[in-house]
Amino acid sequence: MLNTIYRLTQPRKIEIAFSEFDLFSNDVIVRPTYLSICHADQRYYQGTRDAKVLAKKLPMALIHEGIGEVVYAPDGSFKPGERVVMIPNTPTEKDDVIAENYLRSSKFRASGFDGFMQEYVQLPADRLVRIGKSIRPEVAAFTELVSVSVHAISRFDRFSHKRRNIIGVWGDGNLSYMTSLFIKKFFPDSKLYIFGIMPKKLADFTFADKTFLTTEIPDDLLVDHAFECVGGNASQIAINQIIDYINPEGTISILGVSEYPVPINTRMVLEKGLRIFGSSRSGREDFQKTVDFYEKYPDIVEALSRMVSYVKTVRTIKDMNEAFELDTQKSFGKTIMKWEK
16 A cells, blocks of 8 residues: 655655555554644754754654544454544553653654654554544644643652642643643642743633742742743743742652753752652553543643644645644644645
């Protein structure tokens, strides 16, 4: 079976390539239907990654967030037409201690091998999670990103002590919004405080108990634990501010990605006995847990739907380019490609 792949060959240039499917394998064939553009995709598309990285990874099909419909499952694990979330993380081994998303041997789509910008995608059955058709497809498309928040919160639940009167989240963007939504569901008895820099964005956190501008935090305010969802050059400021405003023996979950080393106030980390951990990507268990939350709490899906900034129907390479350019114009939310290839 011949498949069409849409690969980025150089910044802002997408070209068609073809590959042959092995129909005698046990993999499931899925037709992508809705794809979500992520910051990592944009860094490749815009060419803002290091030149050596681009030279090593391109040509490559982008997108690691998406859903599709099953076309063919040789082992009968799925029925044709079933809607599924595609898991981009692809482990090549199993470890009793290290999770699949942290194994250095695991591969990740759109970061070393082809992502979901294909006519069809061939995946092992365990890289798919069923999702009901009652869930809005535009929201389901970025389940991968949501699952990263769920993964971090699940780890926090294991690592942190049980005094969780106040949980603080630093950041007012996409990652902060999603993480905060799920913190409120995981820990309904805890107060949730959001710390950001833009009043307009903070106004979207209607479910939070309080919001604060980072320049106007009361001197006597303290949180028991905190999540850093800022990333980039502002990571240093956010993490050190958390260290200042967290109670002794609190836990700090770092989720924001920075391209450069971030200096932090280790003296106060030691004095307060803080625990700091990082989380990245997610595994099948996190995807399933996320979908289960969608089903259990329809209000989460409704809240996440506010993050859908644009939905672009894509049939041609010109449409793909327009979707990526459109994505650069938003200040919040996600750009979704309705993939009609």
